[in-house]
Amino acid sequence: MEKYRAIPQGYMTVGEIAKKMGVTVRTLQYYDKEGILTPSSESEGGRRLYTHKDIVKLHQIQSMKYLGFSLEDIKTRLPAINTTKDVSEALTKQAADIREKITALEDVLQSIEKLNAEVVQMEAVDWERYADIVVLLQAKNDTYWTMKYLSNNALSRIRQRFDHENGIQMNEQYRKIVEYAVELQRSGHAPESEQGQNLAKEWWDFTMEFTGGDIKLLSDLHNLGSNIDYNEWADKFAFDKDYIEKALEFYFINIGYDPFKIREEKS
Numbered sequence: 001m002e003k004y005r006a007i008p009q010g011y012m013t014v015g016e017i018a019k020k021m022g023v024t025v026r027t028l029q030y031y032d033k034e035g036i037l038t039p040s041s042e043s044e045g046g047r048r049l050y051t052h053k054d055i056v057k058l059h060q061i062q063s064m065k066y067l068g069f070s071l072e073d074i075k076t077r078l079p080a081i082n083t084t085k086d087v088s089e090a091l092t093k094q095a096a097d098i099r100e101k102i103t104a105l106e107d108v109l110q111s112i113e114k115l116n117a118e119v120v121q122m123e124a125v126d127w128e129r130y131a132d133i134v135v136l137l138q139a140k141n142d143t144y145w146t147m148k149y150l151s152n153n154a155l156s157r158i159r160q161r162f163d164h165e166n167g168i169q170m171n172e173q174y175r176k177i178v179e180y181a182v183e184l185q186r187s188g189h190a191p192e193s194e195q196g197q198n199l200a201k202e203w204w205d206f207t208m209e210f211t212g213g214d215i216k217l218l219s220d221l222h223n224l225g226s227n228i229d230y231n232e233w234a235d236k237f238a239f240d241k242d243y244i245e246k247a248l249e250f251y252f253i254n255i256g257y258d259p260f261k262i263r264e265e266k267s
Helices: 014-021 025-034 052-066 071-080 084-121 127-138 144-148 152-161 164-187 194-211 215-227 230-236 241-255 259-266
Strands: 041-043 048-050
Touching: 014 025, 014 048, 014 052, 025 052, 052 071, 084 127, 084 144, 127 144, 127 152, 152 215, 164 194, 164 241, 194 215, 194 241
Parallel strands: none
Antiparallel strands: 041 048
């Protein structure tokens, strides 16, 4: 860099360019440190000096930041773009990235609103239960709202049974069964029909796999179905609660085994 005893005409200090361009001195110092925008010159006293060329570059940086480009892109990738085709491709990719971020933020916003609705209904602050709800919301599991009905003991048992990977697998199984239940109801298949009984078997097999044969957890989940408000179920689910219950009743009759009645008799 050239050295100057005084600030010559056409040069500006960091404070002057910061004021002119509406940025902070600290921002310009950071750009200088990271090699994003290095001043064109330096005074004899060590003051960093900027020219009109630097103003143009800073304007470009601000524009690219507004469009969502990272400082790393602005520093390394964008300066190498030399044709209008390259610019267009960079902008097209950036637009796709922005759309993806918007979708992700919309999902987060919906999750916040759903969690807030559950928090309002719960009687006490329970961050561990909130975390369970968020995990289900992330997995797009529509049963997130049932967490407020489960006992602390049941939740503890569920947490012990599942890690992230098998939790995702169980969620996928559950989603397919629910889709099947919705399809059967819309098609008018009765709970006692062959299709209804296939659903009941899948539902029960899933329940047994989910609980791992834990009778206490199985009982808690059974009680959960009894405790849930019918209107809330109808509002949250696309299939009828009674349909599953009736299908299971016929299923237990057909296999000659009702685990819940047997448990009640033992009690």
